[in-house]
Amino acid sequence: MTSKNEDRSQTLILAAYHTIAEKGFEGLRLREVADRVGLNHATLHHYFPTKEALVQAVVLYVTQRFAQTVPIGETPVEQLRSHLHLIQQLMQEEPALFIALNEAKLRAQRDPIIRITVQKQAEAWHEFLVNILREGIKQGNWSESLDVEAVASAIIALINSTNIGLSSKRTKQAMQQLERWLELND
Amino acid sequence: MTSKNEDRSQTLILAAYHTIAEKGFEGLRLREVADRVGLNHATLHHYFPTKEALVQAVVLYVTQRFAQTVPIGETPVEQLRSHLHLIQQLMQEEPALFIALNEAKLRAQRDPIIRITVQKQAEAWHEFLVNILREGIKQGNWSESLDVEAVASAIIALINSTNIGLSSKRTKQAMQQLERWLELND
Amino acid sequence: MTSKNEDRSQTLILAAYHTIAEKGFEGLRLREVADRVGLNHATLHHYFPTKEALVQAVVLYVTQRFAQTVPIGETPVEQLRSHLHLIQQLMQEEPALFIALNEAKLRAQRDPIIRITVQKQAEAWHEFLVNILREGIKQGNWSESLDVEAVASAIIALINSTNIGLSSKRTKQAMQQLERWLELND
């Protein structure tokens, strides 16, 4: 029971996520979401009482998906490099995720509940980057004078803006430059 | 045609711009825009036949406002520094501009006409940065090995994402780090 | 302009009033009201922003219609008699008014705004009856021991319940008995 119930919820979230990626929150229609999973639109309210509830679920899903970009590697340098590569890979394989995330971030400006989810993810990410950088400094990979907080913020800022207002060519360039600044190239 | 006519159009564009900054394209209502300037909602259609026309005008206005960040200074380094400072100043004084710009960029993904406007501005900006960097290299301010295209892309990416998903504190940090990477600090 | 506007509002109120009399608040559908006056249902919202607004207007209309039962006659006895006769006449000619009034009274129990309108009318009516009775006592028509407040309350209570749970035959009987108790018969 529960698993089937969970499945339907999840399927609805996925359908809503893709709709948002395609048409933005602006173009999100519950009827379309229900149609996508072959469900009557009234049934959708069985799982999500309001549109807002569904939207929140989507935002949570998107931020969690993003948070799963766990890097692998032994040294901090390797970890950071693989982190950036994984993200770049995700960008190519599933650009929808970045679009939806940016939609969420804009909406967070007006929706307190979404803001909490988005901010939490941002802070966790920042902390994660800071830790890698600190460990790298300890191991002599980066100079002790590195402002880890600032660098972490810059990394996030740069990645954030990909797929929004930049062609994929320019995005790739920007990411390469970031790696150069971080001295990640061999 | 007449200057009064132009004035009205401009006032409507401004009202729409602020509404979009506050509530997103999602929350843009023509009636509210008309109300804001004390005009009947039907009259608005005399100036902008459709909602889409008004939205396009707003996007144009916003990108042009942004393009007016003309840097001053003699040397390329001074120009780039003043450029970044002007942008940071604008961020603080009129954050609405950046929000609206990001809204426009997301919408550009689905709206070909808006996409053209947004891309044009992005390319112009990129070219502008490339030129400064090239001139700087010529004058010995930066290494000849600098990948000017990549650096320009990185600058844009970084600035783009400000005011979206980052607190103003982190935004400031990211901008400082950018200046360090660009060796703009004395 | 205004008069036409007023006309439409009034026509809508009338249509809603008759619908309520026929089907109760329970069966009030905005679409039906609009249909009755040959208007698109969306246009109805042009005149009454919400259903509640329309309902309030109907309640006001009904109570005011009822309050217009102005009695004629020189002496208090004649006034009271003509008052009761006018009401009986109204009962026969427009029973809908009494049904709608009773609907309003029941709804008043849950709707504070309607409650105010209904209570105001009830108090005004009570005061009106008390004044007639007092004047009658002064002129020697009724005994000085008459409890004018109680008698007024009883008159209202009795009339209130007509057309609700009593056949018209029994209603008439009750009204006749009331007149006997008030010694209005010559």
Place this chain on the structure above:
Amino acid sequence: MTSKNEDRSQTLILAAYHTIAEKGFEGLRLREVADRVGLNHATLHHYFPTKEALVQAVVLYVTQRFAQTVPIGETPVEQLRSHLHLIQQLMQEEPALFIALNEAKLRAQRDPIIRITVQKQAEAWHEFLVNILREGIKQGNWSESLDVEAVASAIIALINSTNIGLSSKRTKQAMQQLERWLELND
């Protein structure tokens, strides 16, 4: 069938009755009724196949509750007095009963099945009052010229309208006046 079954039905009727008293037929929701008794809303349909069936059961319950106001006393005067007192007591203790009854009476206007139940109770009550009055006349408590049918109708009309459109203060006044007219005092 089983007593447990009966219990459940009764509990559901009670829950529906209270909901109607609070929110009117207008606000009656089967889900809420089921929730009130801790039952699944689908299960409710095992006991009452349709909403209408439940409503009819509630109307029956309410009218029967009211009919149980059996007067005590030896003489007709005492019986009538105790009858009125019992009703007044019920008014104070369980005003919901009167509200629900009035709701039922209004609904009876549109629902033939409910109308039968309501009318039956009204006629039974009327007959009951007539009998008491007739017996009282026989025993010399009231004048032979008393129009028993009319007086019975007036009593019913007056009681009916209590708790609808009259404050409890005015209701009490009206009841007192009724007792005076019926010479039930001292």
Place this chain on the structure above:
DNA sequence: GATGAATGAGATTTCATTCAT
């Protein structure tokens, strides 16, 4: 140009009822 009125199309939400399990 300006405006009140009107409308079509649609969106979210509600709810009684049914059904498979």
Place this chain on the structure above:
DNA sequence: CATGAATGAAATCTCATTCAT
């Protein structure tokens, strides 16, 4: 009997757009 899931039908309300004046 009990219940979660599903659905059809409808209701209120919104909003860009049009039009007569």
